[in-house]
Amino acid sequence: MSQTVDRALSILPLLAEGPADLGQVADRLGVHKSTALRLLRTLHEHGLVYRQSDQRYRLGARLFGLAQEAMENLDIREIAHPHLVRLNEQVGHTVHLAVHEENEVLYIDKVDSRYPVRMYSRIGKPVAITVAAVAKLLLADLPEAERRALAEKLDYPLYTARSTPDATAFLRELEQVREQGWATDLGGHEESINCVAAPVRGADGRVVAAMSVSAPNVVVTAEELLSLLPQVRRTADAISGEYSGRTPVKDRTV
Structure with a gap:
């Protein structure tokens, strides 16, 4: 698995614990904030994470939809x-x-x-x-x-x-x-x-x-x-x- 994919996937269990801001995500991944932001933006574009009005990120509705669809099938x-x-x-x-x-x-x-x-x-x-x-x-x-x-x-x-x-x-x-x-x-x-x-x-x-x-x-x-x-x-x-x-x-x- 590429390092980029591995880091992106590591964000999901972090957000499953609750909303987190950019700094928290960067600290958990051990990367610069610019790298964490790039990953979060990609996940956001695919609906897997959502940025709240307080600038914290949480899991996106698309992720739950995919999980539900997978379970039904x-x-x-x-x-x-x-x-x-x-x-x-x-x-x-x-x-x-x-x-x-x-x-x-x-x-x-x-x-x-x-x-x-x-x-x-x-x-x-x-x-x-x-x-x-x-x-x-x-x-x-x-x-x-x-x-x-x-x-x-x-x-x-x-x-x-x-x-x-x-x-x-x-x-x-x-x-x-x-x-x-x-x-x-x-x-x-x-x-x-x-x-x-x-x-x-x-x-x-x-x-x-x-x-x-x-x-x-x-x-x-x-x-x-x-x-x-x-x-x-x-x-x-x-x-x-x-x-x-x-x-x-x-x-x-x-």
Whole structure:
């Protein structure tokens, strides 16, 4: 990276801390004021910084617009899919990716198990919202008032003896999920199916999706599935890093 570009980009995190005058920018960059002014003028011309009436500079509206546009055009499924495939190759079990949309939690990707016993979940199909591990993660991240309002509106079908019975129990479980940072469904929807899930987070730390590994207990016990939690969380963290731009995208083959 050229020195000029490096210096110009260094101005942006400085202004993210708050407005700064020419002298402050020059001091932070370790350059003469004339050099800092030249950089600021270029950034100002592109709408990335704005000069206030008090002659201090702040981040420009164009920068926020670019960030918003970039976020809207990010496809979490496209980013996550190679990671899901890699995890599936490592553990052999069904891997899902889900998002929360319009009061439903939907599967948006699935990589099937290598074992003969398969799950009947489908991409685009809503999950059992009161028991599914991915749903617990997505709903646990909602603001408390919104979380409580939603919990009170939901029905609580007893799919199995382990299903969540009511709003009080559901809210208690969501609070536990918030604290521990992962979730399970151990026979809550189907007696024979267990699942462990981890959150995918955006640049602001909010949960944008949830991914899970599921398997029937004729293939693996609940305890054995839970032992995969570190791998599931590492995969979710890798997706989060790529989605939020915290880690560089590497060339890869799947």
